[in-house]
Amino acid sequence: MSWDRDTPLFITAAAGTEVALKAELRDLGLSGAKGARGGVRVRGGLEAITRVCYRSRIAVRVLIEIADFPCGDERALDKGVGALPWDRWLTPEHTLAVRATSRASRLDHTGFVAQRTKDAIVDAQRRVCGFRSSVDKKDPDLGVVVRIDRDRATVSLDASGASLHRRGWRLEDGPAPLKETLAAAALRISGWDRERPLVDPLCGAGTLPIEAELWARGVPAQRAERRFGFERWADHDEDAAARAARERASGAARAKEDGPSCRGSDADPQIVEVAAANAERAGSRATFSVADLRDVELEEGAHVIANPPYGERLDATDVWAPLDAAVTRWWSRGHPVSLLLPDDAPRLGPDSEAPLRHALFNGALRCHLVTWGKPTKD
């Protein structure tokens, strides 16, 4: 059993990064993607699902939409959920978890919606075979997502399993690491052309240079051995497994040997060691060194990208003055500079140039990716 090419998919991404995800999906050969709030809608089958899970650097989850129905009360929810062919994906040996969201709807208690959906699924299982799945909220075989929006329910299966920002290489990090998916989106939005050298002078655990270097060489975002949600479902038979394996192999084969120089530096020697260890685990050739921001020298044509320390968890008071001076110095020498800044950051950089500003969220924090001197390809 498998998914046909017309299956509706909702691929989630951090708010503000949807356009970057859309562009990435186009590069991955998925056409017709439409941006929505918090993600992108596209149609695709097993190969497309595998490709996005394995190779997208920006996608957070891949949801397969299996039903959509009017849902003004719990009886409509029971009926709509109970009518779905759960035995296709779930035997009583498979574990289950349900997450719910609700917006502008009568069913507005998400805990209740999740519980009721889970009950309707296990009741349907009992009717068919007399047994039911148990719940595993941490690592379920089947993750079900119910979204209720203006009294309409959409039921989806989480094909990715654990969030795709987990690449398996960032085992250690600093006090305010960027999610890998957000770093990848920021790199794309910055306009970096994947050819110029890339420098992060406030690199922390190294997320930006590592993601950049792997992206430039076309290395898949996930490890070859990672199993995604859909690979644990009852319908993932031998034929589906072989097709998914072929799709992965073709993705891995596209990676290039050589790429641009991507490097990071940080004033904290301990975090630099962490970044180097992360790069090694990731199979990235990004390099790292200890340096204060004030002393960073750039190579010809380098694009600078960084997320400075800010927010509640970091004392950022002494970074703005040197950063302001550095941005102006680099920009005046022709280097594009992109910074992920919170909305209450002080004004930085040259007075004469209005930077490009792209709004996005770093977790719950509203930020802008601010770029001075947007690079143009020669």
Ligand SMILES: C[S@@+](CC[C@H](N)C(=O)[O-])C[C@H]1O[C@@H](n2cnc3c(N)ncnc32)[C@H](O)[C@@H]1O
């Ligand atoms: C928000 S963290 C960067 C996180 C990083 N993007 C990651 O994903 O792990 C900011 C970093 O700036 C570094 N930093 C602060 N002031 C600095 C300075 N004057 N020169 C160099 N590094 C500095 C801190 O040590 C910290 O690791």
